[in-house]
Amino acid sequence: MSRHHVEPTRRLLWRAALALSLCITLLPSARADGTHLRIGIVGTGRIGGALAELWAGAGHQLVISSRHPERLEALANRLGAQVRTGTPVQAAAFGEVVLVSVPYGALPQVGRDLAHLITGKVVLETGNPFPGRDGDMAHLARAKGAGLASAAYLPGARLVRAFTSIPHQRLRSEAHRAGERVAVALAGDDRDALATARRLVEDAGFDAVIVGPLADARKFDVGSEVFGRAMTAAELRRTLGLD
Ligand SMILES: NC(=O)c1ccc[n+]([C@@H]2O[C@H](COP(=O)([O-])OP(=O)(O)OC[C@H]3O[C@@H](n4cnc5c(N)ncnc54)[C@H](OP(=O)(O)O)[C@@H]3O)[C@@H](O)[C@H]2O)c1
Numbered sequence: 604m605s606r607h608h609v610e611p612t613r614r615l616l617w618r619a620a621l622a623l624s625l626c627i628t629l630l631p632s633a634r635a636d637g638t639h640l641r642i643g644i645v646g647t648g649r650i651g652g653a654l655a656e657l658w659a660g661a662g663h664q665l666v667i668s669s670r671h672p673e674r675l676e677a678l679a680n681r682l683g684a685q686v687r688t689g690t691p692v693q694a695a696a697f698g699e700v701v702l703v704s705v706p707y708g709a710l711p712q713v714g715r716d717l718a719h720l721i722t723g724k725v726v727l728e729t730g731n732p733f734p735g736r737d738g739d740m741a742h743l744a745r746a747k748g749a750g751l752a753s754a755a756y757l758p759g760a761r762l763v764r765a766f767t768s769i770p771h772q773r774l775r776s777e778a779h780r781a782g783e784r785v786a787v788a789l790a791g792d793d794r795d796a797l798a799t800a801r802r803l804v805e806d807a808g809f810d811a812v813i814v815g816p817l818a819d820a821r822k823f824d825v826g827s828e829v830f831g832r833a834m835t836a837a838e839l840r841r842t843l844g845l846d
Pocket of ligand 1: 645646647648649650651668669670671691704705706707709712713729730731732766767768769770771772
């Protein structure tokens with residue numbers, strides 16, 4: 604081959620390599636190993652909707668769900684091709700990770716409806732019991748601690764309490780903020796599930812603080828000193844005496 608043919612070919616190859624490396628650099632990171640998670644969202648309200656947006660931005664594949672999935676079409680279209688709509692059953696079936704973000708009073712029924720689909724899966728659950736909204740079961744959950752109460756409603760799931768104490772407005776306004784990030788408290792009994800939850804907290808633009816097993820979730824329940832506050836990881840750890 605003449606030198607005239609070789610040079611353009613080399614230039615083309617070099618440009619292709621550069622473009623590829625740029626693509627890889629610019630791709631949103633989702634997992635340390637570069638792969639993306641399949642996440643089913645049950646309850647795409649203020650918290651579920653905000654997380655859908657943040658996780659779609661990180662490149663994860665989502666089924667966002669509603670009992671009226673057609674109402675989520677506009678959101679799914681806005682978030683991109685990797686986001687589809689479905690029913691709660693379809694979302695739970697789709698996800699290797701399932702986010703459950705429903706009013707606490709709906710948790711017993713959601714747990715029963717989805718039990719066969721979430722057994723063995725990583726489930727992040729955000730609910731807080733409020734008697735005024737959720738009835739008497741909220742008193743029981745508060746007395747028991749929401750971590751243990753949720754585990755009873757979602758048996759078999761590899762449960763992590765997550766995003767329970769950050770207000771939805773702060774979830775949107777503080778994600779990926781410059782400087783020290785806002786922390787999200789996590790509690791769970793399954794080490795791998797906690798590792799997945801940590802990754803998803805970071806992909807959403809926050810720092811994760813693992814507070815302890817599910818029994819310790821009560822340390823950041825409604826009424827605790829850290830509930831509803833946007834704290835850094837250092838502040839959260841100090842306030843909870845984790846250092
Ligand atoms: N808002 C906050 O700042 C905040 C912060 C931390 C934690 N939390 C807790 O997180 C949970 C979700 O809060 P949110 O503010 O996102 O609530 P939300 O805006 O009311 O959204 C809850 C979603 O749950 C779905 N849902 C309700 N009943 C259901 C059922 N029986 N089966 C299946 N899905 C059902 C609804 O979807 P469809 O009607 O479309 O089916 C709704 O979109 C609550 O327990 C809340 O206490 C809230």
